[in-house]
Amino acid sequence: MEISQPKNQHAKIITVIPGEKSQRLRQEEECLIADGLQGFATRSGIAIESANGNIIRDIDGNEFLDIIGGIGVNGIGHSHPKFIKEMSEQLTKCSIGSFTSKARVDFFNIIDQIKVGNLNRVQLYSSGSEAVESALRLAKNATQKWEFVSFSGSFHGKTAGSLALMGSEFKNSYGPFAPGNHVIPYANCFRCPLGSSYPICGLACLEVGRNFLKSNITSGVAAFIIEPIQGTAGNIIPPKDFLSSVRELAKEFDSLLIADEMITGFGRTGHFWGVQHSHTVPDIMTIGKQFGGGYPVSGLLASNELVKIKPWGNPSGSSSSYGGNPMAAMAALTSTQIIIEENLVENSKQMGLYFLELLKPFVDRYSFIGEVRGLGLMIGIELVKNKQTKEPLSKKALNWLFDEFLQNGLLTMAYASSFRIQPAMTIDQETIINIIEIMNKVFNKFSDYGLVDY
Ligand SMILES: Cc1ncc(COP(=O)(O)O)c(C=O)c1O
Numbered sequence: 001m002e003i004s005q006p007k008n009q010h011a012k013i014i015t016v017i018p019g020e021k022s023q024r025l026r027q028e029e030e031c032l033i034a035d036g037l038q039g040f041a042t043r044s045g046i047a048i049e050s051a052n053g054n055i056i057r058d059i060d061g062n063e064f065l066d067i068i069g070g071i072g073v074n075g076i077g078h079s080h081p082k083f084i085k086e087m088s089e090q091l092t093k094c095s096i097g098s099f100t101s102k103a104r105v106d107f108f109n110i111i112d113q114i115k116v117g118n119l120n121r122v123q124l125y126s127s128g129s130e131a132v133e134s135a136l137r138l139a140k141n142a143t144q145k146w147e148f149v150s151f152s153g154s155f156h157g158k159t160a161g162s163l164a165l166m167g168s169e170f171k172n173s174y175g176p177f178a179p180g181n182h183v184i185p186y187a188n189c190f191r192c193p194l195g196s197s198y199p200i201c202g203l204a205c206l207e208v209g210r211n212f213l214k215s216n217i218t219s220g221v222a223a224f225i226i227e228p229i230q231g232t233a234g235n236i237i238p239p240k241d242f243l244s245s246v247r248e249l250a251k252e253f254d255s256l257l258i259a260d261e262m263i264t265g266f267g268r269t270g271h272f273w274g275v276q277h278s279h280t281v282p283d284i285m286t287i288g289k290q291f292g293g294g295y296p297v298s299g300l301l302a303s304n305e306l307v308k309i310k311p312w313g314n315p316s317g318s319s320s321s322y323g324g325n326p327m328a329a330m331a332a333l334t335s336t337q338i339i340i341e342e343n344l345v346e347n348s349k350q351m352g353l354y355f356l357e358l359l360k361p362f363v364d365r366y367s368f369i370g371e372v373r374g375l376g377l378m379i380g381i382e383l384v385k386n387k388q389t390k391e392p393l394s395k396k397a398l399n400w401l402f403d404e405f406l407q408n409g410l411l412t413m414a415y416a417s418s419f420r421i422q423p424a425m426t427i428d429q430e431t432i433i434n435i436i437e438i439m440n441k442v443f444n445k446f447s448d449y450g451l452v453d454y
Helices: 019-029 039-044 083-092 102-113 128-144 160-165 203-218 240-252 274-276 326-341 344-359 395-405 431-447
Strands: 046-052 054-058 063-066 123-127 147-151 181-184 219-228 256-260 284-287 298-302 367-376 377-383 418-421
Touching: 019 160, 039 377, 039 395, 054 102, 063 181, 063 431, 083 326, 102 123, 102 326, 123 128, 123 326, 128 160, 128 219, 128 256, 128 284, 128 367, 147 377, 160 181, 203 240, 219 240, 240 256, 240 274, 274 431, 344 367, 344 431
Parallel strands: 147 181, 147 219, 219 256, 256 284
Antiparallel strands: 046 054, 054 063, 123 298, 284 298, 367 377, 377 418
16 A cells, blocks of 8 residues: 655745744743653744644744654654544544453454564553563563663663663662662664774673673573664664674573563564564563554563463553553554555665665765664764764754754754654655755755864
8 A cells, every 4th residue: 555644745944943923832831831841842942733744833834844753653654644534533432441442452463463473462551661660570570580681871761660771871860779770781883882893892792791790680680671773872773683692691691581662663673673683582572652653552562471470460460541442552553554554664664775875975975974874764873073082062063953953944853962863654755855955954054164063
């Protein structure tokens, strides 16, 4: 089936950004909303009227090309016609409760067909963190152990258990956490923690992790948890054998492997699941973001044997108030159907390759672009002051880039030196060309103004 979203989408800017109407509404909200909203929403200052495909329209009539995509949520494109129809109809029928629905069964049947290994049993939740917390509880029940291993740069959510796994400074000031969380190095080869390079290193980072764990585990590891490709850290793609080696390491410690596929699942990386790039089968997978089409639904996948373990598997043992309610089930079913019917996994792969083909020359063209990488439509660009030292651009320079992209009609995550790109998987070549045109314009201006040392 043809992709139903519009093609050749362009930005259209008709006011200074943010426009007057947006400014007024934002000022009103500013007095009421608690601080801490997502940075790009606050900084952009725009208020949203509507959206379709890869375009977001503000209330002043400006149209932005959106390569943030709700940070991996926008798989099927904003306002997909089938999604609107099915969700609207569902709303008129029933929206509350955990009783069985036809949509939920149909969704589970699809998962059964596309499962990795024997991970065909599903429990649904409403946020990524909630699914991760459930995975941690299940791993504890299954192994009767309580320690966890995660990776530098990792992000698994902001609830207490998931926060303790975090591999970045964000968690500082929220401690103390439950004991027994160990963070070991991820294979972030652009910024190799050992100053080495792949494949000469022989995945030495994992060897460091192994030795660290040997002397730091006090009781036993319930599970290793890993993002097959790290999202928050900057769409970091480890070498192909990294994940399979982590699988081996988990076996060595007689523990489970949880693959957090919150961003990488449902075709984002050009395979249905991120773990398929390295032929690795985890014991538990957590899923979320784009299989809800914007509706807050997440989930956990595990084998038949694992989900029977008690008390996790007792009645109400792994449930939640909104998990798999009729709206969530319909959102999950409809988005997944669209991804399959419109062949969006293949489109993600092909459009990702096309995007990379146009972005790769940026490394030679611009002194401040240290690396361009990507798998499917999960793309990362390293913005650096100096290609030799790899020192990141300053916050001031990054904010300038974010603001300039915005004024030119491109919604980006250029406020971080590991600049992440994840448009809707419905994107086409012409829209990518339109995005690249704005990127070249802004990067050329950045060069001409000599802002690298800003
Ligand atoms: C890999 C990963 N796991 C978990 C989460 C947490 O999801 P949520 O924000 O829905 O709680 C995120 C959010 O970005 C994520 O990227």
